[in-house]
Amino acid sequence: MKTVLTIAGSDSSGGAGIQADLKTMTELGTFGMSAITAITAQNTCGVNAVLALPCDMISAQIDAVCDDIFPDAVKIGMLANSQIVECVAASIKKNAMKNIVLDPVMVSTSGHRLLDDDASDALINVLMPLADIITPNIPEAECLAGMKIASKADMIKAAGIIAGSFDGAVLIKGGHLANTGANCIEDSTNVAADLLYHGGQTQWFEAEFVDNPNTHGTGCTLSSAIASELAKGADMPEAVRKAKAYLTGAIKAGLNLGKGRGPLNHAWQNTISDC
Ligand SMILES: Nc1ncnc2c1ncn2[C@@H]1O[C@H](COP(=O)(O)OP(=O)(O)OP(=O)(O)O)[C@@H](O)[C@H]1O
Ligand SMILES: Cc1ncc(COP(=O)(O)O)c(N)n1
Incomplete structure (x- = not known):
């Protein structure tokens, strides 16, 4: 069985972070492992508290995994602060890890900062160069590219700027532009359109925009998938x-849990075959 390590924060409500990552990995037939960077007390309504773990404990988790079950791929999510960004980068180099997917988590859907303001430089200069792909949402891509994004043309421009600063691929997720009119295609159906910039080529990945407010953890799920x-x-x-x-x-299969933006239905493939 292929193995995947998630280096990310814990979401007590199970919708995002390592909990979403591990569910995704299991559903996609891989063996999921975790190195926890921070513990959050959160639910579908918001993030109440964050405890960043000490760097030596994060490195120790990564080393323990790599010394025994070397991962075939790695997903990196919430990193909380610049010290953690640096120590995760050092562990990736030391262990010569491959297939690195970096989700540059900055702010939760509920508006809570999950990465210190002053950590963006370390993320861009120290961690990004080690990634095979980074998966920013629109606000994160705006921060990384230093420009506003209000259209698909802007997404293409921003992806080119971000890709210019490292060797990997860039996937700009368009969830925040969907339903604003910016993503509308000719038949006026609204789509959730993501842009992949890979090896100098751009490619759109479009899916039906599901009218479902329960999208907590979509970014975590996509990157771990x-x-x-x-x-x-x-x-x-x-x-x-x-x-x-x-x-x-997983969005379409629609769970309705919690009082806020609920989680996805990770087991949708089993649910459908049960019907
Ligand atoms: N309502 C929806 N229907 C279909 N796809 C969606 C919907 N909302 C978001 N997506 C898709 O989910 C993925 C993540 O999108 P988004 O742009 O919201 O990233 P994100 O902000 O990092 O996610 P998160 O909400 O977990 O922080 C993308 O592939 C996007 O196109
Ligand atoms: C531990 C952790 N990692 C990532 C997210 C982002 O997910 P979302 O934007 O859906 O809140 C989160 N809320 N919590």
């Missing part, structure tokens, strides 16, 4: 295509 598909041997465009199909199914 990409890591799982890379671990199983897919090339980058194929990994993105399969990951987006899994994600869209």
Whole structure:
């Protein structure tokens, strides 16, 4: 069985972070392992508290995994502060890890900062160069590219700028532009359109925009699904295509848990075959 390591924060409500990552990895037939960077007290309504773990404990988790069950791919999510960004980068180099998917988590859907303001430089200069793909949402891509993004043309421009600063691929997730009119295609159906910039080429991945407010953890799910598909041997465009199909199914299968933006239905493939 192929193995995937998530280096990310814990979400007590199970919708995002390592909990979403491990569910995704299991559903996609890989063996998920975790190195926890921070503990959050959160639910579908918001983040109440964050405790960043000490760097030596984070490095120790990564080393313990790599010394025994070397991961075929790695997903990196919430990193909390610049010290953690630096120590995760050092551990990746030391262990010569491969298939690195970096989700540059900055702010939760509920508006809570999950990465210190002053950590962006370390993220861009120290960690990004080690990644095979980074998966920013629109606000994160605006921060990384230093420009506003209000259209698909802006997404293409921003992806080119971000890709110019490292060797990997860039997937700009368009969830925040969907339903604003900016993503509308000719038949006026609204779509959730993500842009992959890979090897100098751009490619759109479009899926039905599901009218469902329960989208807590979509970014975590997509990035860990990409890591799982890379671990199983897919090339980058194929990994993105399969990951987006899994994600869209999990949004469509619609759970309705909690009082706020609820989590996804990770087990949707089993749910459908049970019907
Ligand atoms: N309502 C929806 N229907 C279908 N796909 C969606 C919907 N909302 C988001 N997506 C898709 O989910 C993925 C993550 O999107 P988004 O742009 O919201 O990233 P994010 O902000 O990092 O996610 P998160 O909400 O977990 O922080 C993308 O593939 C996007 O197209
Ligand atoms: C531990 C952790 N990692 C990532 C997110 C981002 O997910 P979302 O934007 O859906 O809140 C989160 N809320 N918590």
